[in-house]
Amino acid sequence: xxxxxxxxxxxxxxxxxxxxxxxxxxxxxxxxxxxxxxxxxxxxxxxxxxxxxxxxxxxxxxxxxxxxxxxxxxxxxxxxxxxxxxxxxxxxxxxxxxxxxxxxxxxxxxxxxxxxxxxxxxxxxxxxxxxxxxxxxxxxxxxxxxxxxxxxxxxxxxxxxxxxxxxxxxxxxxxxxxxxxxxxxxxxxxxxxxxxxxxxxxxxxxxxxxxxxxxxxxxxxxxxxxxxxxxxxxxxxxxxxxxxxxxxxxxxxxxxxxxxxxxxxxxxxxxxxxxxxxxxxxxxxxxxxxxxxxxxxxxxxxxxxxxxxxxxxxxxxxxxxxxxxxxxxxxxxxxxxxxxxxxxxxxxxxxxxxxxxxxxxxxxxxxxxxxxxxxxxxxxxxxxxxxxxxxxxxxxxxxxxxxxxxxxxxxxxxxxxxxxxxxxxxxxxxxxxxxxxxxxxxxxxxxxxxxxxxxxxxxxxxxxxxxxxxxxxxxxxxxxxxxxxxxxxxxxxxxxxxxxx
Numbered sequence: 001x002x003x004x005x006x007x008x009x010x011x012x013x014x015x016x017x018x019x020x021x022x023x024x025x026x027x028x029x030x031x032x033x034x035x036x037x038x039x040x041x042x043x044x045x046x047x048x049x050x051x052x053x054x055x056x057x058x059x060x061x062x063x064x065x066x067x068x069x070x071x072x073x074x075x076x077x078x079x080x081x082x083x084x085x086x087x088x089x090x091x092x093x094x095x096x097x098x099x100x101x102x103x104x105x106x107x108x109x110x111x112x113x114x115x116x117x118x119x120x121x122x123x124x125x126x127x128x129x130x131x132x133x134x135x136x137x138x139x140x141x142x143x144x145x146x147x148x149x150x151x152x153x154x155x156x157x158x159x160x161x162x163x164x165x166x167x168x169x170x171x172x173x174x175x176x177x178x179x180x181x182x183x184x185x186x187x188x189x190x191x192x193x194x195x196x197x198x199x200x201x202x203x204x205x206x207x208x209x210x211x212x213x214x215x216x217x218x219x220x221x222x223x224x225x226x227x228x229x230x231x232x233x234x235x236x237x238x239x240x241x242x243x244x245x246x247x248x249x250x251x252x253x254x255x256x257x258x259x260x261x262x263x264x265x266x267x268x269x270x271x272x273x274x275x276x277x278x279x280x281x282x283x284x285x286x287x288x289x290x291x292x293x294x295x296x297x298x299x300x301x302x303x304x305x306x307x308x309x310x311x312x313x314x315x316x317x318x319x320x321x322x323x324x325x326x327x328x329x330x331x332x333x334x335x336x337x338x339x340x341x342x343x344x345x346x347x348x349x350x351x352x353x354x355x356x357x358x359x360x361x362x363x364x365x366x367x368x369x370x371x372x373x374x375x376x377x378x379x380x381x382x383x384x385x386x387x388x389x390x391x392x393x394x395x396x397x398x399x400x401x402x403x404x405x406x407x408x409x410x411x412x413x414x415x416x417x418x419x420x421x422x423x424x425x426x427x428x429x430x431x432x433x434x435x436x437x438x439x440x441x442x443x444x445x446x447x448x449x450x451x452x453x454x455x456x457x458x459x460x461x462x463x464x465x466x467x468x469x470x471x472x473x474x475x476x477x478x479x480x481x482x483x484x485x486x487x488x489x490x491x492x493x494x495x496x497x498x499x500x501x
Contacts, residue, residue, distance in 0.1 A: 003034045005180055007043065007204055008187040010050045011197030016204070018043060022177050027093030027324040028314035030362030034091070036177045039205035044172075044212040047201040051143045051170040052218055054198030059140045059168040063117040066166055070114045072193035073162075077107050080189060084182055088154055089315035091179035093323040093364070094277045096315050099154075106158030108447035109465050113166035119470050120167065132482045138474035140168035141244060142220035145213045147234065148183075149226045150176035150326055151280045151386075157183050159451065160223045163469040165199055169221075173202045174213065178326055180204050214238050221473060223464070224248065225282075227384075228410075228456050235459035246460035246472055248452055250384045251282045251412030255441060256401045256427065257290040257299060258418035265439070266417045267302045270390065273415075273441035275310060275368050278325050279388040282457075283413050283435070283442045287374075287381065288392045289401045296394045300349060300372055307350045307368040307390070314360060324364040325387055331364045334387035338369055341380035341391075347372040352388065376404060384410070398423065406432045411454030415441050434458065 004021070006013040016037020024034040039047075077084070085099040092099070122136040146160040153175060161171040175183040180202075187202045203209055213219055214237045221244040224234045231247035238245035255273075257266055273285040290296040313320035325331050335353055342348050352367020366388060374381050374391040381391055395401045405414050415437035416427045424438045434453035437443030445451050445466065452463025462472035 002032055005034055005036050005184065005204060007037065007039065007047070008184050008200075008202035009047050009198075010201070011191045011195075013184070013188070016043065022206070024091055024178065025327065026090060026363075027326055028316075028360055028363045028365075030328065030364065034181065036180055036204045038177065039203045039209045041208065041212050044203055044205065044209050045216070047172050047203050048143060048213075048216055048218050050198040050201055051172055054196055055140075055143060055170045058165075058170060058196060058199050061168070063120055063166075063168075066168070067114050067116055069194040070110055070116070070162065070166060073190050073195070074107060074110045074114065076189045076193050077103065077110065077186070084154065084185060086315070087185060088179070088182040089323070091181055092150065092153060093326060094280075094315065095320045095323050096318075098277050098323075099315070102152055102155040105444070105447075106155040109158050110162045112447040112465065113162040116166040119467070120474070128480070129482075131485065132480060134478060134480045137477045137479070138167070138470065139477055141473060141475055142169060143172065143218055144169045144221040144223065144473060145172045145174065145219050147174045147210055147213070147222065147224045147226070148176060150178040151277065151282075153179045154182045154186060156225050158186070159225075159464045159469075161200060163465055164221075164223075164473040165195070167470060167473045169473055170199050171201070172213065172219075173200065174205055174209050175202065177204060177206055210234070211237075214241060214243070217241070219243060221245070223472070225464075231459055232456075244460075244472065246452075246462050246464070247458070248282070248464060249457050249459065250410055251284075251453065251457050252287060252382070252384055252408055252410045253283060253285050253413040253415075254287045254289055254401075254405045254408070255285045255414070256398075256405070256416040256418075257288060257295055258398070258416065258420060258423055259292055259295045260419045261295075261417040262419070263298055263302055266299065267306055269415075269417070269439075269441035270303060271306050271310070274390040275307070275322050275388045278322055278366070279390075280325060280330075280386055282384075283444055285413075285415065285441050286385065286390060288390060289395055289404060290392065291395055291398055291401060293394065296372075296392065300370075300392065304349050304370060307370045310368045312355060312365060312367060313357065314363070322368065322388060325366060326364065328364055330387070331366055334366060334385055334389065337380055337383070337385045337387075338389060341371055341374070341378060341389075344375075344378045344380070346374045346378060346380060346391070376407075382408075402427065402430055406430075409455060410457045412457040413437070413443055413453065415439075415443060417441075434463070
């Protein structure tokens with residue numbers, strides 16, 4: 001019998017009651033391994049009511065007491081890593097090292113949230129006028145919701161709710177319906193760490209659940225990670241409903257390769273950043289821009305054999321470097337882009353379309369693909385493919401490369417590989433990109449800095465985690481006070497007098 005995944009509401013697992021179920025497949029085999037209940041409007045409202053009931057007491061809990069629970073949560077995550085990683089890999093398909101690395105990045109945000117007593121400190125100004133002082137506080141916004149993607153089913157939720165909850169909010173997570181098991185299990189661990197019932201609820205669902213969260217007046221803030229098309233809709237609808245919304249969206253990340261770059265280091269970086277997690281990540285490098293024909297020729301000569309030699313296998317194979325993509329629909333979409341790239345005139349140097357693994361013929365596997373001589377008018381350059389497809393777009397000079405980066409509609413991440421400090425400084429200063437790497441292919445910030453892009457990679461004013469996350473999940477309140485001086489006015493104080501007075 002196929003396992004049915006449950007919601008997590010009020011501190012316990014709850015069986016879905018809508019009667020609507022979605023099959024979850026093992027990406028390596030194509031077989032159905034579980035079913036996700038798709039929540040009804042009534043089930044979502046029940047989770048919201050539960051969050052509302054828990055809000056008052058949780059927001060009044062001293063930050064130091066909240067921090068104690070977060071320290072416990074961090075320890076439980078570390079102690080259960082070997083259980084959590086296979087749960088993630090089974091439904092997503094990524095290799096075990098990738099899964100462990102993902103959970104590790106989520107733990108970093110939990111560790112950041114452990115410092116919440118310091119992070120919530122306000123500011124104080126004495127004597128802003130005669131006998132008048134001013135000070136600020138950061139207070140929770142209320143009930144928050146998170147809508148997260150399939151590609152990082154553990155990390156992205158933990159980029160949201162630890163910060164929100166540490167700030168004194170309650171939180172409803174709507175994980176991807178394609179791989180929700182690890183999110184539910186992590187919520188259980190948070191409860192085991194001492195989090196009060198109702199502070200974190202997990203609702204599995206589809207568009208109906210999302211729209212209910214966006215429309216409900218009790219939801220104060222919504223955080224989203226996913227495609228630009230959906231993110232734009234969520235931002236527009238959420239803001240129209242009076243909510244605070246951050247939507248982190250699509251990407252097309254460039255790597256500029258200067259003629260002086262260490263090409264061996266560059267190729268190593270491209271293998272990991274272009275093909276890691278089967279390219280299903282918003283910070284993957286998907287466009288390489290070598291400066292000059294010689295740089296491009298030398299890069300292709302080194303890169304192509306490495307792409308052909310990628311060890312592609314299910315996560316159960318300890319030698320696997322890349323697993324399958326998430327679904328058959330994703331596989332078909334990626335292949336269509338590859339076909340279109342060939343038809344448009346790009347040179348497919350490495351073709352992974354026909355990869356078949358013995359015993360896993362029904363799995364969603366695709367070999368690494370490498371295009372050369374791509375041009376900026378091709379769809380494989382303009383669109384986010386979200387698969388193991390790397391495009392090389394040759395340029396004559398550095399200025400042309402910078403212009404390409406700046407003119408693209410997305411502005412999530414970019415990198416430059418060079419030994420020239422002047423070029424690196426100029427690049428980091430001039431590119432219209434939210435996260436920039438110098439000889440670092442995936443410049444994802446550590447937890448105490450903030451993650452987010454520019455242009456159509458982000459809708460909203462705040463990035464994820466770090467101090468930007470604190471600002472998003474709190475409201476600023478400013479007090480101005482004046483206390484008349486009783487001593488100066490001659491007022492009498494009613495002190496209790498002693499026997500000798």
